[in-house]
Amino acid sequence: MRQVDVDTSVGYALKRTATALRTAMEASLRPLGLSVPQYSCLEILNARPGISNADLARGVFVTRQAMHQLLGGLQEAELVGAGGEGRVQRYSLTPKGRRLIVAASAAVAAVEEQMLSGLRASERERLHSDLERCTAALGED
Amino acid sequence: MRQVDVDTSVGYALKRTATALRTAMEASLRPLGLSVPQYSCLEILNARPGISNADLARGVFVTRQAMHQLLGGLQEAELVGAGGEGRVQRYSLTPKGRRLIVAASAAVAAVEEQMLSGLRASERERLHSDLERCTAALGED
DNA sequence: TGCCGCACGTCAAGATCCTGACACAGATGG
DNA sequence: CCATCTGTGTCAGGATCTTGACGTGCGGCA
Numbered sequence: 189m190r191q192v193d194v195d196t197s198v199g200y201a202l203k204r205t206a207t208a209l210r211t212a213m214e215a216s217l218r219p220l221g222l223s224v225p226q227y228s229c230l231e232i233l234n235a236r237p238g239i240s241n242a243d244l245a246r247g248v249f250v251t252r253q254a255m256h257q258l259l260g261g262l263q264e265a266e267l268v269g270a271g272g273e274g275r276v277q278r279y280s281l282t283p284k285g286r287r288l289i290v291a292a293s294a295a296v297a298a299v300e301e302q303m304l305s306g307l308r309a310s311e312r313e314r315l316h317s318d319l320e321r322c323t324a325a326l327g328e329d
Numbered sequence: 330m331r332q333v334d335v336d337t338s339v340g341y342a343l344k345r346t347a348t349a350l351r352t353a354m355e356a357s358l359r360p361l362g363l364s365v366p367q368y369s370c371l372e373i374l375n376a377r378p379g380i381s382n383a384d385l386a387r388g389v390f391v392t393r394q395a396m397h398q399l400l401g402g403l404q405e406a407e408l409v410g411a412g413g414e415g416r417v418q419r420y421s422l423t424p425k426g427r428r429l430i431v432a433a434s435a436a437v438a439a440v441e442e443q444m445l446s447g448l449r450a451s452e453r454e455r456l457h458s459d460l461e462r463c464t465a466a467l468g469e470d
Numbered sequence: 471t472g473c474c475g476c477a478c479g480t481c482a483a484g485a486t487c488c489t490g491a492c493a494c495a496g497a498t499g500g
Numbered sequence: 501c502c503a504t505c506t507g508t509g510t511c512a513g514g515a516t517c518t519t520g521a522c523g524t525g526c527g528g529c530a
Contacts, residue, residue: 192434192441194376194388198453199350199441201460206347207390208467209340225516235335242478247335249348252479254517275525276478293333299467300333300340306462312339315463318456319342321447326349326440366486383508393509395487416495417508 237280357436378421
């Protein structure tokens with residue numbers, strides 16, 4: 189029976205890296221008054237305006253309920269606006285939100301650049317490709 | 330100013346993979362009655378018997394308080410035992426805990442094998458190396 | 471047309487984790 | 501020898517996320 193070794197396990201390395209990245213992102217976003225889920229929400233909202241609550245939740249990897257109250261806070265801060273015609277509310281960034289996401293995205297890009305500072309461009313693409321292959325392999329139930 | 334693109338960002342790919350791995354691990358460990366933090370705790374406890382609460386917390390990437398009540402549940406289930414001489418309690422696996430971690434570790438190893446099924450051995454080592462380089466690059470404040 | 475499945479939004483409750491705080495043991499340095 | 505500091509265990513309190521459930525609208529299909 190195969191076992192798991194903490195030192196050689198790719199899964200543990202993945203968790204370590206993900207945790208370090210999240211910690212660095214939190215520190216980077218704190219001056220802007222944003223948490224990581226809030227930033228993720230704004231980022232996706234910037235890329236896909238008019239998205240619904242449920243689709244947004246899937247993009248940030250949280251439940252619809254969590255996204256719901258997350259959006260409540262962002263609307264309170266006047267960073268996102270809700271404009272829906274039917275039953276489903278469609279959200280988009282306010283001008284204030286658009287200004288903030290530019291700075292936040294740059295801050296996160298700097299963190300990501302620091303994380304990848306030891307890798308060349310070809311190695312970065314290789315890492316990205318490997319990660320997506322792993323995600324795809326886990327997706328097949 | 331550089332921005333973040335959801336499709337090409339290594340950070341997002343990292344988050345997607347880590348989330349997929351955690352979800353698969355939860356499904357794999359549920360039949361054994363273990364959550365992911367509980368499994369992580371047992372795994373580290375198996376590798377380093379007699380470890381303290383604080384060291385354990387650092388290994389699982391949670392706070393000491395969270396680890397404290399996590400250990401409470403594991404002691405309730407008689408999977409770990411506490412034997413301390415001084416002020417610091419030293420924890421280790423019970424025979425029951427040792428039996429369970431063997432099965433749990435095998436289940437998690439199977440999930441990890443599925444995740445890496447599309448990569449050859451050399452590619453796996455390469456991925457592991459790249460991830461550790463990223464972690465190291467983020468560690469330098 | 472009418473029915474049924476499905477996804478969405480939303481409310482309530484519970485669990486998990488974190489922040490803040492306090493007391494205490496052991497190491498360090500005057 | 502004593503003061504100080506760091507690390508640890510522990511106790512609330514609060515914030516965040518999840519699970520579970522309910523009502524509603526929308527689209528496929530007989």
